[in-house]
Amino acid sequence: MSSKYKELQRECYEANMQLEELKLVVYTFGNVSAVDRTEGIFAIKPSGVPYKDLKPKDMVILDYDANLVEGKLRPSSDTKTHAYLYKHWEDIGGVAHTHAMYSVAWAQAQLDIPIFGTTHADHLTSDIPCAQPMSDELIQGNYEYNTGIQILDCFKEKNLSHLETEMILIGNHGPFTWGKNADKAVYNSKVLETVAEMAYLTRQINPLAPRLKDSLIKKHYERKHGKDAYYGQ
Amino acid sequence: MSSKYKELQRECYEANMQLEELKLVVYTFGNVSAVDRTEGIFAIKPSGVPYKDLKPKDMVILDYDANLVEGKLRPSSDTKTHAYLYKHWEDIGGVAHTHAMYSVAWAQAQLDIPIFGTTHADHLTSDIPCAQPMSDELIQGNYEYNTGIQILDCFKEKNLSHLETEMILIGNHGPFTWGKNADKAVYNSKVLETVAEMAYLTRQINPLAPRLKDSLIKKHYERKHGKDAYYGQ
Amino acid sequence: MSSKYKELQRECYEANMQLEELKLVVYTFGNVSAVDRTEGIFAIKPSGVPYKDLKPKDMVILDYDANLVEGKLRPSSDTKTHAYLYKHWEDIGGVAHTHAMYSVAWAQAQLDIPIFGTTHADHLTSDIPCAQPMSDELIQGNYEYNTGIQILDCFKEKNLSHLETEMILIGNHGPFTWGKNADKAVYNSKVLETVAEMAYLTRQINPLAPRLKDSLIKKHYERKHGKDAYYGQ
Amino acid sequence: MSSKYKELQRECYEANMQLEELKLVVYTFGNVSAVDRTEGIFAIKPSGVPYKDLKPKDMVILDYDANLVEGKLRPSSDTKTHAYLYKHWEDIGGVAHTHAMYSVAWAQAQLDIPIFGTTHADHLTSDIPCAQPMSDELIQGNYEYNTGIQILDCFKEKNLSHLETEMILIGNHGPFTWGKNADKAVYNSKVLETVAEMAYLTRQINPLAPRLKDSLIKKHYERKHGKDAYYGQ
Numbered sequence: 001m002s003s004k005y006k007e008l009q010r011e012c013y014e015a016n017m018q019l020e021e022l023k024l025v026v027y028t029f030g031n032v033s034a035v036d037r038t039e040g041i042f043a044i045k046p047s048g049v050p051y052k053d054l055k056p057k058d059m060v061i062l063d064y065d066a067n068l069v070e071g072k073l074r075p076s077s078d079t080k081t082h083a084y085l086y087k088h089w090e091d092i093g094g095v096a097h098t099h100a101m102y103s104v105a106w107a108q109a110q111l112d113i114p115i116f117g118t119t120h121a122d123h124l125t126s127d128i129p130c131a132q133p134m135s136d137e138l139i140q141g142n143y144e145y146n147t148g149i150q151i152l153d154c155f156k157e158k159n160l161s162h163l164e165t166e167m168i169l170i171g172n173h174g175p176f177t178w179g180k181n182a183d184k185a186v187y188n189s190k191v192l193e194t195v196a197e198m199a200y201l202t203r204q205i206n207p208l209a210p211r212l213k214d215s216l217i218k219k220h221y222e223r224k225h226g227k228d229a230y231y232g233q
Numbered sequence: 234m235s236s237k238y239k240e241l242q243r244e245c246y247e248a249n250m251q252l253e254e255l256k257l258v259v260y261t262f263g264n265v266s267a268v269d270r271t272e273g274i275f276a277i278k279p280s281g282v283p284y285k286d287l288k289p290k291d292m293v294i295l296d297y298d299a300n301l302v303e304g305k306l307r308p309s310s311d312t313k314t315h316a317y318l319y320k321h322w323e324d325i326g327g328v329a330h331t332h333a334m335y336s337v338a339w340a341q342a343q344l345d346i347p348i349f350g351t352t353h354a355d356h357l358t359s360d361i362p363c364a365q366p367m368s369d370e371l372i373q374g375n376y377e378y379n380t381g382i383q384i385l386d387c388f389k390e391k392n393l394s395h396l397e398t399e400m401i402l403i404g405n406h407g408p409f410t411w412g413k414n415a416d417k418a419v420y421n422s423k424v425l426e427t428v429a430e431m432a433y434l435t436r437q438i439n440p441l442a443p444r445l446k447d448s449l450i451k452k453h454y455e456r457k458h459g460k461d462a463y464y465g466q
Numbered sequence: 467m468s469s470k471y472k473e474l475q476r477e478c479y480e481a482n483m484q485l486e487e488l489k490l491v492v493y494t495f496g497n498v499s500a501v502d503r504t505e506g507i508f509a510i511k512p513s514g515v516p517y518k519d520l521k522p523k524d525m526v527i528l529d530y531d532a533n534l535v536e537g538k539l540r541p542s543s544d545t546k547t548h549a550y551l552y553k554h555w556e557d558i559g560g561v562a563h564t565h566a567m568y569s570v571a572w573a574q575a576q577l578d579i580p581i582f583g584t585t586h587a588d589h590l591t592s593d594i595p596c597a598q599p600m601s602d603e604l605i606q607g608n609y610e611y612n613t614g615i616q617i618l619d620c621f622k623e624k625n626l627s628h629l630e631t632e633m634i635l636i637g638n639h640g641p642f643t644w645g646k647n648a649d650k651a652v653y654n655s656k657v658l659e660t661v662a663e664m665a666y667l668t669r670q671i672n673p674l675a676p677r678l679k680d681s682l683i684k685k686h687y688e689r690k691h692g693k694d695a696y697y698g699q
Numbered sequence: 700m701s702s703k704y705k706e707l708q709r710e711c712y713e714a715n716m717q718l719e720e721l722k723l724v725v726y727t728f729g730n731v732s733a734v735d736r737t738e739g740i741f742a743i744k745p746s747g748v749p750y751k752d753l754k755p756k757d758m759v760i761l762d763y764d765a766n767l768v769e770g771k772l773r774p775s776s777d778t779k780t781h782a783y784l785y786k787h788w789e790d791i792g793g794v795a796h797t798h799a800m801y802s803v804a805w806a807q808a809q810l811d812i813p814i815f816g817t818t819h820a821d822h823l824t825s826d827i828p829c830a831q832p833m834s835d836e837l838i839q840g841n842y843e844y845n846t847g848i849q850i851l852d853c854f855k856e857k858n859l860s861h862l863e864t865e866m867i868l869i870g871n872h873g874p875f876t877w878g879k880n881a882d883k884a885v886y887n888s889k890v891l892e893t894v895a896e897m898a899y900l901t902r903q904i905n906p907l908a909p910r911l912k913d914s915l916i917k918k919h920y921e922r923k924h925g926k927d928a929y930y931g932q
Contacts, residue, residue: 026660027653029585048698077689077697099585101660105667108582109675116341118406119262119332136681143685172678173584187260194259194334200671201338205433209342212405215369219376223310231310232281349807351872352728352798420726427725427800434804438899442808445871448835452842456776464776465747492893493886495818514931543922543930565818567893571900574815575908602914609918638911639817666904 003070005043005061008036012043013056015182019098020051022190030098031076034182035086037093040064042086046073066145077144084148085178089162094182096189099174102196103189106130107169113195115212116202120195121220122231123166127211128192129158130169151176167192236303238276238294241269245276246289248415252331253284255423263331264309267415268319270326273297275319279306299378310377317381318411322395327415329422332407335429336422339363340402346428348445349435353428354453355464356399360444361425362391363402384409400425469536471509471527474502478509479522481648485564486517488656496564497542500648501552503559506530508552512539532611543610550614551644555628560648562655565640568662569655572596573635579661581678582668586661587686588697589632593677594658595624596635617642633658702769704742704760707735711742712755714881718797719750721889729797730775733881734785736792739763741785745772765844776843783847784877788861793881795888798873801895802888805829806868812894814911815901819894820919821930822865826910827891828857829868850875866891 003009012034019025019032028051033044043059060071064087066080076082082095106113106128113128115121120128131154133139138146151168155161166188167177177188202209224231236242245267252258252265261284266277276292293304297320299313309315315328339346339361346361348354353361364387366372371379384401388394399421400410410421435442457464469475478500485491485498494517499510509525526537530553532546542548548561572579572594579594581587586594597620599605604612617634621627632654633643643654668675690697702708711733718724718731727750732743742758759770763786765779775781781794805812805827812827814820819827830853832838837845850867854860865887866876876887901908923930 026656046699047696074696074699099660101663102667104583104585104664105671108664108668109672111672116405117337119337122262133679133682136679139681139685143689172582172682190259194332197334198337198341200667201335201433202341204437204670205338206342206344213366213369215372216366216405219372223376230280230307233279233307349871350803352803423725427798430800431803431807434801434899435807437903438804439808439810446832446835448838449832449871452838456842463746463773466745466773492889512932513929540929540932565893567896568900570816570818570897571904574897574901575905577905599912599915602912605914605918609922638815638915666900670903 003057003061005036005039005041005070006056008034008043009056009059009061011182012045012059013054015094015096015186016045016054017051018183018186019096019189022186024098024100024186024189024193026099030096030100031078031082032094032096032182032186033076033082033086034094035092037090041069042082044075044079044082046071047076049073078147080142080144081147081151081176084145085151085176088148088152089178091163092178093180094185095176095178096182096185097174097176098189098193100189100193100196102200103169103175103193104173105200106196107174108172110171113169113199115217116199116209117212118216118220119198121212121217122224123188123191123195124164125217125221126158126160126165128167128169128195129154129160129165130171133171236290236294238269238272238274238303239289241267241276241294242289242292244415245278245292246287248327248329248419249278249287250284251416251419252329252422255419257331257333257419257422257426259332263329263333264311264315265327265329265415265419266309266315266319267327268325270323274302275315277308277312277315279304280309282306311380313375313377314380314384314409317378318384318409321381321385322411324396325411326413327418328409328411329415329418330407330409331422331426333422333426333429335433336402336408336426337406338433339429340407341405343404346402346432348450349432349442350445351449351453352431354445354450355457356421356424356428357397358450358454359391359393359398361400361402361428362387362393362398363404366404469523469527471502471505471507471536472522474500474507474509474527475522475525477648478511478525479520481560481562481652482511482520483517484649484652485562485655488652490564490566490652490655490659492565496562496566497544497548498560498562498648498652499542499548500560501558503556507535508548510541510545510548512537513542515539544613546608546610547613547617547642550611551617551642554614554618555644557629558644559646560651561642561644562648562651563640563642564655564659566655566659566662568666569635569641569659570639571666572662573640574638576637579635579665581683582665582675583678584682584686585664587678587683588690589654589657589661590630591683591687592624592626592631594633594635594661595620595626595631596637599637702756702760704735704738704740704769705755707733707740707742707760708755708758710881711744711758712753714793714795714885715744715753716750717882717885718795718888721885723797723799723885723888723892725798729795730777730781731793731795731881731885732775732781732785733793734791736789740768741781743774743778743781745770746775748772777846779841779843780846780850780875783844784850784875787847787851788877790862791877792879793884794875794877795881795884796873796875797888797892799888799892799895801899802868802874802892804899805895806873807871809870812868812898814916815898815908816911817915817919818897820911820916821923822887822890822894823863824916824920825857825859825864827866827868827894828853828859828864829870832870
């Protein structure tokens with residue numbers, strides 16, 4: 001008998017499989033989820049299952065408090081962070097987390113990724129924020145839930161909108177990205193990794209490379225996302 | 234009913250597909266065009282269409298003022314820059330633009346790529362120029378058209394010939410390359426990316442690495458492009 | 467007539483073939499072994515045979531003193547190191563050795579790999595130790611056997627447990643990893659290479675990047691390996 | 700009617716095709732030759748022909764003074780350097796030249812590659828020499844022939860044996876390697892590129908990384924090449 005969440009599970013499965021094709025993960029070091037806002041539930045990759053063994057029906061279904069709704073396998077260990085984001089940002093449809101190389105390197109360096117060029121500005125107008133590691137109390141407590149809090153706090157502190165900046169680095173850990181659906185969340189993970197590598201190389205070549213000037217930030221973002229956008233179909 | 238531009242569309246399509254094979258693009262971050270000098274038009278990739286969905290007939294046909302001649306899809310957002318180059322450099326047959334990693338890194342570092350070796354000298358005798366970002370006025374105006382102006386101004390200022398130096402970096406953005414046809418423009422994008430990575434590594438190993446000496450620049454360029462060239466068939 | 471070690475040879479063969487798929491070796495620069503604790507023997511890759519020519523039955527069988535038990539080919543030149551580890555660490559089931567790029571680079575730099583992030587902490591709580599090169603007397607003596615001594619000495623000196631830290635760098639040489647079986651040993655080689663690259667990039671971005679704080683080290687290790695682990699199935 | 704050099708052409712062809720599989724070349728930036736000592740001739744790749752179009756019979760046959768013996772295509776532009784090496788080193792059977800990334804970077808940095816580890820020592824006991832750029836007079840003269848002189852001069856100056864050190868970097872240009880046959884010459888190009896990348900990373904991690912100590916150099920070289928060698932079959 002097939003799950004009533006079959007379509008959602010397929011969307012979630014396909015987004016997870018993209019992580020490997022896009023070279024954003026080794027082994028099982030990543031996870032993507034997709035939400036169904038009508039049902040109030042989301043699907044997420046099970047924990048520690050090799051990509052070659054994954055099937056759409058293995059995707060675990062949970063509510064926004066991370067209670068199990070359907071599924072035989074244990075969900076990703078980062079599930080509570082996904083749940084927290086769905087609960088508090090009602091307008092996102094997918095979340096992705098990876099340990100992609102250059103994204104992790106910036107997270108481990110505990111630095112925001114400066115906006116150096118138009119590849120970055122085509123997607124967001126701010127630096128890519130790096131949330132500083134949380135306090136020991138929060139780590140020892142409900143850690144993954146608290147990672148959700150950490151993300152929202154960082155956005156509040158830096159005065160960022162999660163609809164304009166769809167990505168963050170968790171200091172010493174790695175990237176979380178999101179978007180209108182799971183596919184877009186994965187896309188943002190790849191964009192982040194690409195921009196992270198470009199910024200890395202830029203600073204190696206010229207440690208004093210300046211940030212992109214405001215007029216270029218605005219122009220590139222507007223031509224893709226503004227009301228008179230002329231990028232894409 | 235088939236387009237009268239079918240052959241040109243195929244040339245343009247095949248050149249665009251090479252960008253992905255040569256690992257010069259992720260997603261749709263690049264575009265190639267091909268010109269028909271008799272008809273006074275050029276074909277260019279549509280904006281934001283994934284490579285796997287592209288078909289030769291999707292290539293958009295425009296004139297040198299970037300007016301639409303034929304096509305159902307919106308052309309690349311960089312179309313006006315291509316048009317400007319075709320209009321002012323009457324002896325080029327193809328133009329390519331990518332966000333390839335090392336080319337972008339040098340562009341973001343706002344530095345010319347020094348001629349460090351014979352791989353570079355086999356293709357051009359000058360450093361690879363990096364055009365400084367344009368003024369805010371030009372950015373806020375007809376941006377992509379002005380990028381064309383920016384390219385020609387840079388060549389004038391540095392006293393370069395576009396027939397000898399078939400590539401440029403736009404500061405904070407990325408590379409444009411060109412050539413006698415679309416295939417050669419793509420070839421030059423790959424050469425530029427290769428030389429950009431070699432120069433990056435060279436300076437990491439030895440920050441004081443000297444430029445290639447004049448006699449070697451001349452020898453390598455002449456053996457491939459001089460009147461007694463003995464490179465190639 | 468088939469070997470009584472057929473199953474073990476297959477396990478060993480498949481683990482060796484993974485080295486190439488995981489891009490941990492070029493040519494034959496690596497070797498994996500698998501032990502049979504009941505029989506008191508282990509299987510190891512023959513020396514210098516290209517991966518494409520390897521067959522399961524080529525795996526050489528030896529005892530813990532590196533005496534030949536079965537096999538027509540010469541065993542890996544590092545065989546005595548494997549034997550030493552099996553003899554002295556009775557609870558390991560597989561050993562792997564590679565010349566993977568970033569692992570070797572840290573070994574050649576003669577530095578421990580600092581624990582910078584959760585990718586590292588998901589697998590071990592210590593820095594990845596780098597054993598200093600051995601004395602000239604030991605090198606000129608029974609070199610590969612002495613490499614085994616060098617590994618155990620390093621663990622004793624640094625007060626590490628080989629069950630918690632399943633990997634080491636041999637200064638100026640490269641990595642050895644181990645685990646409950648050959649598959650896990652190879653997995654650890656890939657984890658080490660990944661962490662080595664991340665740590666490399668981290669220090670290039672921020673030479674003063676701090677080590678991961680203790681509470682995060684503990685949390686990530688416990689969620690994967692502690693008694694209430696919730697990572698994996 | 701088939702060439703009497705058919706076997707040699709096949710050896711040469713297959714060695715050239717390996718350059719691409721081993722990711723040592725882009726486009727046609729490399730060439731391999733193979734010698735027939737009985738006939739006093741060698742086969743070499745034609746100049747500028749894409750790898751996908753190459754056929755064994757396209758390999759050009761020349762004598763040690765680079766006179767054409769058989770072939771319809773123009774030989775590699777580096778042919779006279781190959782010829783010079785065959786003429787003066789009567790015990791080599793193959794020569795390879797590439798523009799591989801890390802090898803070229805060290806050549807452009809004009810530095811010898813220090814022997815940092817056992818991967819290097821498994822193949823040669825010296826640093827990998829970098830020949831300084833030749834004088835303007837020699838460049839303007841018979842350039843490729845003079846590159847041969849430059850190689851032999853460098854070996855004489857540094858007191859190296861071409862049978863023990865089967866590779867060199869030409870300053871500002873790139874690597875030449877050789878060996879008992881074309882296959883071994885290509886193998887040495889891959890070893891050089893691997894060691895070049897390892898040495899690059901090593902110095903980035905630790906600019907003060909020491910050279911490998913003499914006892915380890917000797918041990919690793921002897922176990923692979925000494926009279927009691929126990930590496931390989």
